[in-house]
Amino acid sequence: MNKNPLSFQLNLNPEDFLPASDEEKQSQVVMRESVSFWKDGMRRLRKNKVAMVSLVIIILVMILSFIVPSFYPYNYKDQIKGANNLKPMQYSAQELERIEAGEKVFPHIFGTDKMGRDYAIRVMMGSRISLLVGLIATGIILIIGSVYGSIAAFFGGWVDLVMMRIVDIIYTVPDILLIVLLSFALKAPLAALVNVPGFGWVKTVGENLISIFVVFALLYWVGMARMVRSQVLMLKESEYVTAARALGVSSGKIIRKHLLTNCIGTLIVTTTLQIPSSIFTESFLSFLGMGVAVPLPSLGSLASDAINGMNTNPHLLFVPAILISLIILSFNLLGDGLRDAFDPKLKN
Amino acid sequence: MAKYIVKRILLAIVTIWAVATLTFFLMNMVPGGPFLSEKAISPQATAALEAKYGLDKPMGQRYLTYMADALHGDFGDSLKQRGRTVMDIIKMKFPVSAKVGGVSVLVSLLLGIPLGCLAALKRGKTLDSIISVVATCGIAVPSFVICTVLMYFFGVKLKLLPTMGLTSLKHYVMPVMALSFYPTAYIMRLMRSSMLDVLGQDYMRTAKAKGVHGFKILFKHALRNAILPVITYVGPMLAYTVTGSFVVEKIFTIPGLGGEFIGAIQGRDYTLIMGTTIFLATLIIIMNVVVDICYKIVDPRIKLK
Numbered sequence: 046m047n048k049n050p051l052s053f054q055l056n057l058n059p060e061d062f063l064p065a066s067d068e069e070k071q072s073q074v075v076m077r078e079s080v081s082f083w084k085d086g087m088r089r090l091r092k093n094k095v096a097m098v099s100l101v102i103i104i105l106v107m108i109l110s111f112i113v114p115s116f117y118p119y120n121y122k123d124q125i126k127g128a129n130n131l132k133p134m135q136y137s138a139q140e141l142e143r144i145e146a147g148e149k150v151f152p153h154i155f156g157t158d159k160m161g162r163d164y165a166i167r168v169m170m171g172s173r174i175s176l177l178v179g180l181i182a183t184g185i186i187l188i189i190g191s192v193y194g195s196i197a198a199f200f201g202g203w204v205d206l207v208m209m210r211i212v213d214i215i216y217t218v219p220d221i222l223l224i225v226l227l228s229f230a231l232k233a234p235l236a237a238l239v240n241v242p243g244f245g246w247v248k249t250v251g252e253n254l255i256s257i258f259v260v261f262a263l264l265y266w267v268g269m270a271r272m273v274r275s276q277v278l279m280l281k282e283s284e285y286v287t288a289a290r291a292l293g294v295s296s297g298k299i300i301r302k303h304l305l306t307n308c309i310g311t312l313i314v315t316t317t318l319q320i321p322s323s324i325f326t327e328s329f330l331s332f333l334g335m336g337v338a339v340p341l342p343s344l345g346s347l348a349s350d351a352i353n354g355m356n357t358n359p360h361l362l363f364v365p366a367i368l369i370s371l372i373i374l375s376f377n378l379l380g381d382g383l384r385d386a387f388d389p390k391l392k393n
Numbered sequence: 394m395a396k397y398i399v400k401r402i403l404l405a406i407v408t409i410w411a412v413a414t415l416t417f418f419l420m421n422m423v424p425g426g427p428f429l430s431e432k433a434i435s436p437q438a439t440a441a442l443e444a445k446y447g448l449d450k451p452m453g454q455r456y457l458t459y460m461a462d463a464l465h466g467d468f469g470d471s472l473k474q475r476g477r478t479v480m481d482i483i484k485m486k487f488p489v490s491a492k493v494g495g496v497s498v499l500v501s502l503l504l505g506i507p508l509g510c511l512a513a514l515k516r517g518k519t520l521d522s523i524i525s526v527v528a529t530c531g532i533a534v535p536s537f538v539i540c541t542v543l544m545y546f547f548g549v550k551l552k553l554l555p556t557m558g559l560t561s562l563k564h565y566v567m568p569v570m571a572l573s574f575y576p577t578a579y580i581m582r583l584m585r586s587s588m589l590d591v592l593g594q595d596y597m598r599t600a601k602a603k604g605v606h607g608f609k610i611l612f613k614h615a616l617r618n619a620i621l622p623v624i625t626y627v628g629p630m631l632a633y634t635v636t637g638s639f640v641v642e643k644i645f646t647i648p649g650l651g652g653e654f655i656g657a658i659q660g661r662d663y664t665l666i667m668g669t670t671i672f673l674a675t676l677i678i679i680m681n682v683v684v685d686i687c688y689k690i691v692d693p694r695i696k697l698k
Contacts, residue, residue: 226419229424
C-alpha cells in the first residue's frame, strides 16, 4: 500500500501483537521487594552500632545467667567448707591440698562470700533473677497497660475520665508504700496456695518472687497505659478505624486488630525501656531486704549484703553493682536504638 | 486563670482524699498490726494499747474518725514513737530531707540545663558525645550503687569526706552527689533533645536573620521554648526529692523523712503512714499545679483549661 508522505500512519507488523513471552513479562515486574515495617526497622537497627553492641551484651548476660549455671561446677547455695571470704582466684587450704594431690579444682573466679559460697555462680544466679523479674514483670505490665490504655482512649468520654483518674491516684500514692503493703498482703495467700494441688510450682519459684511480679504488675502499668492512651487517641481518628466501624467490626476487634497493631512501635520501645526500670526497682527492693528470699540471690541483694564488708572485700560489692549497671545500660541503649529504628517520630 | 486554679484545687482535694482512702483501707486490710511484733507485750496489754488508739473499733468507724480528725488538722499520735504526734515527726524530719533534697535539685538544674544546651549547640562534636555518654550512664546506675561507690572512694579509701550524719557543709557533698546524679543525667538528656528541636524551628532562623545577638537568641528564644519538658519533669521530681530518698538516707545515716516513712511502713505505724502519705501526695499535687502555672508563664501561648 502506498503511503501518504504527510500521514502519521504507523507501519505495524502482525508480530507486534503477539502475546509477550515470560522473559519479556519479567522485565515489567518491579524488581525491588516491598520493605515491610519489620524489615525496615531491623535494617535501621542493624546499622546502629551502639544498639547492636548492647544486644550482644544482653545475649551474653542471658547465656551466662540461664545456660552456664546448669553446668557450672559450683552451686549457688552450697557452702564450701573452709572457703570463706576467699579473694578472687584464691583457693582454700583444702582445695590446695586436693590440687597437690593432682586433682583439678575449678577456680573461684570472684572468690567466695562469708558463708563460703562461690561468688561467680551467685552473681550469675542473681542476674538470672534480676532478668526474670525484668522480663516477666514487663510482660505483665505490657498486657495490662496496653489493654487499659487502649480501652480508656477508645471509648473516651466519662470512661476515659474515670479510668485516667484511677491512673492518677495510683501514680500519686508513694509506690514503695504500695509495694510493701501488697507484698505483706500477698504473703499469706501465696503460702496457702503452695498446698493447693497443681500450685506446687509456687514453692519452686519462691513466694517473694511471685509477689514481686504481682506487685509490679499492679503498680507499673500506669506509665504504659498513659503511653498507649495517647497513641490510641491519635489513631482512633484515622479513616481506617471509621471504615472498620462502618463495616460493623466490634470494638474489641478494632482495638486488637487495628489500634494496638498500629502502635506496635511505641509498645516495643516502651517495653524495652520498662525492662531496665523493673530491674532497677527489684534491685532497690532487694536492697531494702524486701526482695527475693534467701538463699536465692538477686543482684540488688548481693550488693546490699556486700556493703557491710566493703572495706575488706570491695569486689563482692563491685561485681554485682557493675553487672546491674551494665544490664540496665544495655537495655536502655537498645531501647533507644529500637525507638530510632521503629518509631522515628518519638525521637525527641 | 482564676477559674482554672479553683478547678485544679478542687480536683486536687478529691485526689488527695482518694489517695488517703486507698492507703487507709489497704494498710488496714493487710494482716498484722503495729503491736504484734513486740513480743514482750502480753495480750491484755496489746488489747489495752489497741483500745487506747481506737484500733479495736471496726474499720469503717476508724476511717470516719480519722478523716474527721484529719480535716481538723489533727493527724493523731504516732503509734510506735510514744508521746509524739505525726505532725511533730514530720515537722522535725522534713526539714532535714528538704535541705539535702533542695540542694540536690538545685545542683542538678544548674548542671543539667547548661550541659544539655551545650551538647545541643555542639551537636555531633566530641563534647556532645561525652555529655551524651555521661547522661546515659547516669540514668543506668542505681542510686545505691552510686552511694556505695562514693562512700568507698571518698569515705573509706581517701578519707576525704565524712560518711555519716549532716552536721557540717562537708557532710552534704556525698548525699547531694548521690541524689543529684540521676536527675542531672535526665535533665541533660531532656534539655539536649528539646533544645535540638527548638534550634531547628523557623523562628530561630528568623531571629538570626534579623541579627539578634547570640546570647539573646540562646536565652530569650531558644532556652525559653526548650525548657518546658524540664519543668514537667522537675515539678514532681522536686516533691519526691525533698521528702527524702530512703536509700541515700540509710547509707549516709541521715535522719530524714524517707527513712522515717519506710520505718513506719515496716512497723505498721498506721497514723504515721497516713500522715506522711497525705503529706507527700499533697506536695506532688501542688507541684503539678505549680508546673502548669509555670507553663503559662514561660509560654503564654499555652491555654489552661
